[in-house]
Amino acid sequence: MSTQVLENSCNAVTDAKKSEKKSPQRIVSPRIDLFETANGYVLLADLPGVKGDQLEVTVEKDVLTLAGKVELQDREGFRRVYSDRPVTNYQGRFKLHKDIDRESIEAELKNGVLRLTLKKVAPAVKTSIAIKTS
């Protein structure tokens, strides 16, 4: 399974490089912070310029994918005189570990930062089974 995912990822890199040659668009991984909380994890991803309707967060099997687009404003009449090359496409893929509950992932986008709250699966409760004796 993970081999398959890695293969897909490699294709994505190749595609990204191809598309970068054609246009000035850049696809980069966002900078992230990840921390463990009392009952799960919080992932923060910097996505400056991404609006809510331009962000997609998906979970498929073990892989969480986030993809965000930035629409750069058209500056008619202006010429660009300096550029650190702003990012127009963000892409991040994360393999989720087994203790993360896929169903309860929450996502919030604020000030260009995505906050994903991931809860741990409730630990299995040990139950005793009564054994009937005849």
Next chain:
Amino acid sequence: MWTNRFHNPGLLFGNNLGEFKEIFDELTSAVGTAPRQPILDVWQKDDEAIVRAELPGLKVEDIKLTVLRDELTLEGHKAPETLGEGSKYIQRERLTGDFKRTIKLPFEIENGAIEAKFTDGILEVKLPRSAAEKARKIDIKLG
């Protein structure tokens, strides 16, 4: 003429990588990691310039803009995320700390007419050319 003089006297963003534990495996899917902030872009026409800066996660009160003649200085501070009790970092890539960048424009800026807005972690500043400077410019006719 655009002199392309950009000072970067104190980009002090730290990059403290915390303890790494494999809770998440980040799968490479992009061509690189986002560059260090603040990323700047500057557009210009004869009587106006626009500066765009990427400042994700900052609050308006953490950003300071000052203008002196033909220079715009953008500075600020990004505090690290406050974690709740019992929380700990596993991975830290987002930049924190102080930053300062000065942008020199080819004209003096009209102080009272600067417009700045901050949306989705992007700061955009419109800097009109000073009216006094426009008035000082004398066209020389060919005799």
